[in-house]
Amino acid sequence: MKDLFISYGRRESLAFVGRLHQHLKLAGYDSWFDKVNIPDGEDYALRISQGIESAHNFAYVMAPRCMTSPYCLIELEYARILGKRVIPLSQIVIFDTPAKELSEGDKKVMIDFYQTFGIQGITTNTELDVLKRSHELIGKTDWIHTKEEYTANDIQALFDWQAGYENNWYKHDDLAYLQTYQFPTFGKSIDSLESVAVAVEKLVTKHQDGLT
Numbered sequence: 001m002k003d004l005f006i007s008y009g010r011r012e013s014l015a016f017v018g019r020l021h022q023h024l025k026l027a028g029y030d031s032w033f034d035k036v037n038i039p040d041g042e043d044y045a046l047r048i049s050q051g052i053e054s055a056h057n058f059a060y061v062m063a064p065r066c067m068t069s070p071y072c073l074i075e076l077e078y079a080r081i082l083g084k085r086v087i088p089l090s091q092i093v094i095f096d097t098p099a100k101e102l103s104e105g106d107k108k109v110m111i112d113f114y115q116t117f118g119i120q121g122i123t124t125n126t127e128l129d130v131l132k133r134s135h136e137l138i139g140k141t142d143w144i145h146t147k148e149e150y151t152a153n154d155i156q157a158l159f160d161w162q163a164g165y166e167n168n169w170y171k172h173d174d175l176a177y178l179q180t181y182q183f184p185t186f187g188k189s190i191d192s193l194e195s196v197a198v199a200v201e202k203l204v205t206k207h208q209d210g211l212t
Contacts, residue, residue, distance in 0.1 A: 001054055001055065001056060002030045002031060002032045002051070002054055002055040002056070003024075003029045003030050003031060003055070003056055003057060003204045004024065004029065004030075004031040004032065004055055004056070004057045004058075004059050004087075004200070004204060005031070005032040005051050005052050005054075005055035005057070005058050005059065005079070005084075006020070006021065006031055006032065006033050006059045006061065007058065007059065007060050007061065007066065007072055007075045007076065007079075008060075008061035008063070008066050008072070009061070009063055009064070009065025009066035009067075009069055009072060010065065010162065011063075011064075011065040011155065011158075011159070012063040012064060012065055012066075012091065012092060012148075012150060012155065012158070013061045013063050013065070013066065013091055014035075014158065014162050015158055015161070015162075015183055015184070015185075015186055016061070016091060016146065016148065016193075017033060017061060018033075018035070018172070018183055019183050019193055020193065020196065020197060020200070021033040021036065021172065022172065022178050022181070022183070023193060023194075023197045024197060024200065024201070025172075025175070025178060026175070026178055026179065027197065027201060029201060029204060031055075031059075032051040032054070032055050033172075034047075034048065034051070035169040035172070036169055036170070036172045036173055037051060038051075039170075048075060049078065052075060052078050052079050052082065052084065053082060055084065056084070056085065056204070057084060057085045057086075057087055057203065057204055058075075058076070058079035058084040058085065058086050058087065059087045059088075059089055059200065060072075060075075060076055060079075060086060060087065060088050060089065060138065061089045061091050061146070062088055062089060062090045062091060062092070062093070062134075062138075062143070063091040063092040064092060064097075067097075067130070067131050067134050067135075068097060068100075068127035068128075068130050068131050069130065070102060070106045070107075070109055070110050070124060070130055071109070072134075073110070073124070073130050073133060073134055073137075074109070074110070074113050076134060076137050076138075077113065077117075077119075077137065080137055081117060085203070086137075086138065086141055087141075087144065087200060087203055088138050088141055088142075088143045088144065089143070089144050089146045089196065089200075090143040090144065090145050090146060090147065091146045091147065091148055092147070092148065092150070093147075097127060097128050097131050098127070098128070099126040099127070099128040099129075100126055100127045100128070101125065101126055102124065102125060102126060102127065102129075102130070107124070107125060110122075110124040144196055144199045144200065145190075145191045145196075146191050146196045147189075147190035147191050148187050148188065148189050148190060148191075149187050149188040149190065150186065150187040151187070154186045154187040155186075157186055158186045161184055161186075
């Protein structure tokens with residue numbers, strides 16, 4: 001069993017999640033991170049489900065791409081169905097989201113998921129619907145603030161970096177590599193990674209100890 005499954009949107013959050021995964025692993029915590037824990041050629045959806053099932057806690061990185069993604073919503077729904085402790089990490093708060101229509105393929109994915117688990121009365125036709133449902137599932141759980149500020153140039157720089165780094169994620173299973181690797185920085189961090197990691201570790205440890 002892993003201590004933590006991390007759900008996130010790559011567009012804004014990949015570097016942050018990489019740093020958090022690195023920090024937690026070096027501190028002795030085992031977190032599930034798709035870039036490290038899904039080998040090339042594997043069934044992605046199946047491995048995601050198995051990753052959620054095999055983790056005690058579910059961290060949800062709240063940023064625009066994650067909060068409006070039907071696939072991240074499915075991960076959050078599944079974590080709630082399994083009764084996982086959900087840890088919301090508020091990286092970027094969305095104040096205004098257009099009611100952009102989901103693709104027909106994404107709508108079908110959502111319909112199939114809800115039918116499989118017998119969940120009725122949920123409408124997810126637009127990104128705004130996804131955002132509202134995400135907030136409903138997160139509920140009043142205390143958020144851990146992980147605020148970062150990005151410009152359009154920062155997002156592009158992050159995209160360019162991840163495209164060039166894609167074949168190196170497997171190395172993040174190697175503690176010797178993690179101890180020396182320095183992630184590039186993008187945008188401006190408002191909340192320090194150290195404070196975020198301490199808050200996450202505290203919640204994970206409370207779960208291990210059987211506390212609420």
